[in-house]
């Protein structure tokens with residue numbers, strides 16, 4: 001969605017995206033488009049793989065612990081409870097922290113980067129209202145507003161008998177780059193032309209496998225944990241699925257710490273090249289192969305920024321006496337109309353490409369967008385959005401809180417709009433750009 005208040009030069013952020021991709025261990029090579037039709041075109045999600053555990057996806061905590069940067073000090077069990085300003089309110093001065101067992105401390109610093117997530121960043125700025133009565137950076141009542149997530153909905157499905165050709169075309173595949181196989185998932189996104197022509201938001205669909213109710217691993221787990229309500233049936237399921245279970249045991253051996261890394265690398269890279277769908281399934285199910293019942297079409301939609309969708313302070317307080325956040329997440333007609341349209345376009349596109357026709361959800365068949373069951377994606381964005389003006393945003397182009405020279409914000413809360421893509425890559429790109437800025441502030445350009 002176009003945004004008129006955007007203060008950043010596109011080329012500058014592109015350079016940070018390249019560096020964020022290196023940090024995330026991603027391939028810079030974009031796969032070529034494989035599907036294009038009226039209104040929809042190929043879109044790829046790339047899955048960041050861990051450098052430490054070849055069989056896992058990227059988890060930042062483990063990567064950080066493995067590197068242990070010497071100039072970084074991590075203070076655990078220290079919740080920030082208050083951001084302190086100088087008496088005249090013109091500068092950041094300190095952060096108050098508290099631990100669960102009652103310890104309290106004050107950290108004074110030259111600068112502060114608030115990176116406590118989309119909800120907590122706004123909450124801390126609003127709750128730190130001892131100097132500025134409306135909270136920090138909130139002279140125009142913008143902190144907490146424009147709360148966005150990605151509106152997600154199931155739009156249709158294929159039965160297990162009809163799913164194979166679709167799963168092949170839109171499943172996972174591997175791309176080789178510098179001797180490593182990188183995993184991509186192929187989906188479909190709305191073209192910019194149709195968004196503009198029909199006034200739609202940005203949105204995409206992807207295809208997710210459904211686990212069968214008679215999945216042998218589930219049955220075995222229930223039996224082992226003595227939670228089976230029907231042990232006879234579960235035993236039969238386990239016996240019938242012994243092939244799946246043998247594969248699972250193979251994955252367990254592969255994920256064993258004692259198995260040499262070089263062996264794992266060869267196996268995983270080869271597997272991604274030869275059978276990426278199988279590998280993706282292994283990652284998602286943490287190494288346990290499952291019996292599949294079908295393929296779902298899932299949509300993920302951008303959210304239009306709405307000032308009435310917001311985080312504010314509750315009258316209830318947490319154990320440290322800080323007001324809790326009250327979330328008022330608003331979904332509007334534009335998200336519902338976009339989800340309806342992408343459901344219709346997906347059905348037409350797949351059918352005209354000679355792929356099986358999906359069974360759409362009732363709301364899509366009967367054109368009832370008000371009945372779409374929408375869930376969030378845990379992508380909380382936008383509550384301290386970036387803008388050239390403090391009237392429409394909380395931080396400037398350097399992620400600095402308007403009006404305060406030494407207080408910054410990092411994370412998804414600085415996004416002014418949400419797009420439809422998962423946010424971590426852009427969050428990291430902005431963080432790298434912010435780190436460069438702080439470096440030049442401290443040491444000169």
Ligand SMILES: Cc1cc2nc3c(=O)[nH]c(=O)nc-3n(C[C@H](O)[C@H](O)[C@H](O)COP(=O)(O)OP(=O)(O)OC[C@H]3O[C@@H](n4cnc5c(N)ncnc54)[C@H](O)[C@@H]3O)c2cc1C
Nearest residue numbers: 078079080115116117118120378379411412413422423424
């Ligand atoms: C299950 C799940 C799966 C996801 N999968 C993906 C995915 O595949 N791809 C993708 O791009 N995104 C994904 N996301 C979204 C992604 O994780 C978030 O968008 C991203 O982590 C947000 O980054 P952030 O820095 O804004 O906040 P966070 O990552 O939430 O970091 C905030 C940190 O601040 C700490 N904190 C909060 N309040 C305080 C306080 N008062 N004092 C001290 N510390 C505090 C929190 O403990 C946390 O560690 C997923 C999210 C979830 C929940």
